[in-house]
Amino acid sequence: MSEPVMPEAVMPEAVVISLLAELSRLLERLVRTEETAAIDLRSLPITPDDRAALTTALGRGEVRVTVESGGRSELVETGYPGIWWVRHLGAGDRVLTERIEIAPVPEALAAAPADIAAAADRLAAHLAALAERESSNA
Amino acid sequence: MRDRETIGEGLARRGLSRRALLRYSAWLASLMALPPTASRVMAETLADKPRQPVIWLSFQECTGCTESLTRSFSPTLEDLIFDLISLDYHETLMAASGAPAEAAMEASREANKGKYVLVVDGSVATGLEGAYSTNAGKTNLATLAELAADAAAVLGVGTCAAFGGLPMADPNPTGAKSVGDIVKDKPVVNIPGCPPIPEAIAGTIAYFVTFGRLPDLDHLNRPMAFFGDSIHDRCYRRTFYDQGKFAKSFDDEGARKGWCLYELGCKGPVTWNACATLKWNAATSFPIQSGHGCLGCSEPGFWDRGGFYQPLSAAVMGNPALIGGAAVAAGAAFGAASAVQARKKRAAAQAAAKQAEEGRQG
Amino acid sequence: MTLLDFARGPAMNVAIAICVAGIVWRLVALLFLPRARDRSTRRPGAPWRVTAAATSILSHMKVAKGLGPVPRFAVWNAYAYHIGLFVIVFFFTQHILVWEGLVGLSWPGLPTGVITVASVITLAALVAALVRRVSSPILRLLSGFDDYFSWLLTTLPVLTGLLAQSHLFLRYDTMLALHILSVAAMLIWFPFGKLFHGVLVWVTRGRTGAFYGRRGVAI
Numbered sequence: 129m130s131e132p133v134m135p136e137a138v139m140p141e142a143v144v145i146s147l148l149a150e151l152s153r154l155l156e157r158l159v160r161t162e163e164t165a166a167i168d169l170r171s172l173p174i175t176p177d178d179r180a181a182l183t184t185a186l187g188r189g190e191v192r193v194t195v196e197s198g199g200r201s202e203l204v205e206t207g208y209p210g211i212w213w214v215r216h217l218g219a220g221d222r223v224l225t226e227r228i229e230i231a232p233v234p235e236a237l238a239a240a241p242a243d244i245a246a247a248a249d250r251l252a253a254h255l256a257a258l259a260e261r262e263s264s265n266a
Numbered sequence: 267m268r269d270r271e272t273i274g275e276g277l278a279r280r281g282l283s284r285r286a287l288l289r290y291s292a293w294l295a296s297l298m299a300l301p302p303t304a305s306r307v308m309a310e311t312l313a314d315k316p317r318q319p320v321i322w323l324s325f326q327e328c329t330g331c332t333e334s335l336t337r338s339f340s341p342t343l344e345d346l347i348f349d350l351i352s353l354d355y356h357e358t359l360m361a362a363s364g365a366p367a368e369a370a371m372e373a374s375r376e377a378n379k380g381k382y383v384l385v386v387d388g389s390v391a392t393g394l395e396g397a398y399s400t401n402a403g404k405t406n407l408a409t410l411a412e413l414a415a416d417a418a419a420v421l422g423v424g425t426c427a428a429f430g431g432l433p434m435a436d437p438n439p440t441g442a443k444s445v446g447d448i449v450k451d452k453p454v455v456n457i458p459g460c461p462p463i464p465e466a467i468a469g470t471i472a473y474f475v476t477f478g479r480l481p482d483l484d485h486l487n488r489p490m491a492f493f494g495d496s497i498h499d500r501c502y503r504r505t506f507y508d509q510g511k512f513a514k515s516f517d518d519e520g521a522r523k524g525w526c527l528y529e530l531g532c533k534g535p536v537t538w539n540a541c542a543t544l545k546w547n548a549a550t551s552f553p554i555q556s557g558h559g560c561l562g563c564s565e566p567g568f569w570d571r572g573g574f575y576q577p578l579s580a581a582v583m584g585n586p587a588l589i590g591g592a593a594v595a596a597g598a599a600f601g602a603a604s605a606v607q608a609r610k611k612r613a614a615a616q617a618a619a620k621q622a623e624e625g626r627q628g
Numbered sequence: 629m630t631l632l633d634f635a636r637g638p639a640m641n642v643a644i645a646i647c648v649a650g651i652v653w654r655l656v657a658l659l660f661l662p663r664a665r666d667r668s669t670r671r672p673g674a675p676w677r678v679t680a681a682a683t684s685i686l687s688h689m690k691v692a693k694g695l696g697p698v699p700r701f702a703v704w705n706a707y708a709y710h711i712g713l714f715v716i717v718f719f720f721t722q723h724i725l726v727w728e729g730l731v732g733l734s735w736p737g738l739p740t741g742v743i744t745v746a747s748v749i750t751l752a753a754l755v756a757a758l759v760r761r762v763s764s765p766i767l768r769l770l771s772g773f774d775d776y777f778s779w780l781l782t783t784l785p786v787l788t789g790l791l792a793q794s795h796l797f798l799r800y801d802t803m804l805a806l807h808i809l810s811v812a813a814m815l816i817w818f819p820f821g822k823l824f825h826g827v828l829v830w831v832t833r834g835r836t837g838a839f840y841g842r843r844g845v846a847i
Contacts, residue, residue, distance in 0.1 A: 164303070165303060166302035166303050170296045171296060197286040198277075198282050198343055199286075201285075216293055219337075219342040224343055227292065227302050235288050235292070235305065235306055235309075236288045236289055240288075242284060243278070243285075246278060509740055510740030535801070535804070536801040571633060572636065576729070577725040577729075581729060582640070583640070586730050589641060593646075593648035593652070594649070594652050597653040601652060601653045601654070601656025605656065608657075
């Protein structure tokens with residue numbers, strides 16, 4: 129399943145259309161102002177059929193990411209770059225929360241500045257330790 | 267004074283990046299109906315905060331509330347709550363016991379005066395001045411008063427702590443009371459349920475850690491995010507109720523078809539909790555889905571509301587035959603007395619008329 | 629104890645006890661009143677007392693001939709809310725459960741949708757009855773506290789029941805408690821006001837029918 133799936137031109141339910149309208153508005157805003165957004169799917173009163181229809185309408189893009197950080201999350205780019213389908217899983221892989229994010233990358237994907245800074249320190253320390261061992265071996 | 271490790275640092279020590287916090291706050295925002303875009307700010311706030319000190323006192327309880335909270339078997343998002351808090355005292359979970367455990371509680375209370383969250387499960391015994399529920403000779407009633415005085419907030423976890431629960435059921439031999447009945451000068455949040463849904467406990471604590479205040483509460487001090495809807499409002503069997511299709515007995519034809527359990531005593535319409543949406547055991551099921559009516563376990567006095575299997579519409583009669591019999595007897599007595607009086611009146615009137623007749627003739 | 633616990637418990641216990649005691653009291657007091665023996669001669673071919681009584685009860689159920697349009701509407705309207713009340717009280721499953729708790733008997737109920745329709749019709753008919761009573765100058769002249777109070781105590785259970793079942797207005801447990809309390813009020817009033825016609829009408833129509841039947845008059 130490596131090929132992107134183009135968004136289908138099938139007539140979906142009214143609630144799906146209104147969600148697509150909202151996503152369109154948010155995507156245009158992202159283009160204009162670089163402001164990110166998110167829609168929480170868990171709290172929306174949509175049926176499993178509507179959810180499937182929304183998935184079909186959005187299609188699938190080029191990126192599929194699995195994050196393992198105290199549990200698993202699945203981040204999938206839809207057929208519209210900038211619109212991501214994000215699923216955070218809990219015990220037994222049950223879906224804890226599901227949201228659609230409108231952003232260049234989803235929240236949980238990019239490394240946080242604090243983590244990068246800590247990593248820089250850690251890598252420098254690791255290199256220093258390697259250098260010391262080399263000098264003691266020589 | 268040692269500098270407190272932040273939540274972010276604690277997670278890094280465990281090998282988890284800020285992503286874990288982003289995932290957690292995304293879930294928390296969804297649970298508590300906050301705007302989804304708030305998750306980024308929530309994660310950043312949490313990362314820089316020190317772990318929230320929590321002192322957990324257990325009184326007249328069955329430990330079901332703790333069991334409910336600790337149902338994870340592998341590191342998952344559900345038990346991330348234990349990275350957000352510093353559980354300084356918990357009789358079941360802590361490694362220490364006896365005097366060292368009590369010393370740990372005192373140390374946390376001293377170090378975190380005015381900042382710790384006091385969690386209580388189990389009801390407070392007040393009979394015999396609290397002697398029914400003691401710890402090393404000290405009544406839990408006294409302990410509650412002391413620990414609540416220095417707490418930032420008090421959480422009554424489970425129906426026992428929130429409303430008195432099973433120990434308070436008739437005839438209440440230990441004089442059990444709720445935490446809210448005893449603590450009057452601190453904000454008290456009730457997270458009832460027998461046991462409560464784990465997300466309700468963890469979500470409320472996490473909300474407090476993130477925002478430094480308690481979420482919106484209803485008139486019984488329960489977080490609206492988890493106790494705002496009734497089971498009935500979100501029950502998947504609701505259409506059967508609306509049509510009047512009820513199971514008449516357990517495992518009968520209607521029950522097998524998944525019909526409404528109203529006749530079997532379901533208290534869903536008058537019970538406020540998130541069981542129908544969040545469910546239990548990793549969203550596996552909840553009582554109604556398993557074929558048993560709701561007991562109403564997150565409501566005050568649910569043990570004494572007539573029977574669990576008595577339908578909500580039925581009157582809670584002491585003894586219908588006795589009351590009916592007594593009423594009939596009383597009515598008959600009054601009626602007979604009235605009839606006797608009427609006959610006496612007529613007899614007197616007839617006698618008077620006879621006398622008048624004789625008087626005229628004589 | 630919440631309002632609902634009070635309504636389901638002590639309130640209903642007291643109301644049912646008073647209702648039963650009141651019905652028995654009034655019936656015993658009435659039926660054991662001293663009566664003059666009927667000294668008239670029984671007409672030849674006069675029906676049995678029971679037959680005459682039953683015939684009278686049935687004949688009074690017919691809509692009288694010669695009524696004008698408004699009084700005729702009033703009679704049909706009354707049938708609407710009487711039959712409606714009967715259907716709601718005895719064929720709504722949730723109410724059948726109340727009877728089962730009290731007398732141990734139960735029977736199949738009607739679909740909830742049917743009961744909802746019956747309730748709406750009953751409520752409309754009750755309101756129409758009040759409008760008629762208030763707008764007719766004669767009825768207004770004749771009506772007193774008992775008439776209006778009895779109407780109120782009959783209408784409140786129907787209204788609160790509809791609101792509770794539809795989950796409208798107040799929280800469900802409050803609405804249910806109000807519904808049960810309104811029924812308790814009606815039960816307490818039942819033996820003592822005009823509502824007692826529910827028990828008396830069988831006695832009076834039967835007695836009148838028997839009285840005239842003996843004299844050879846079918847009424």
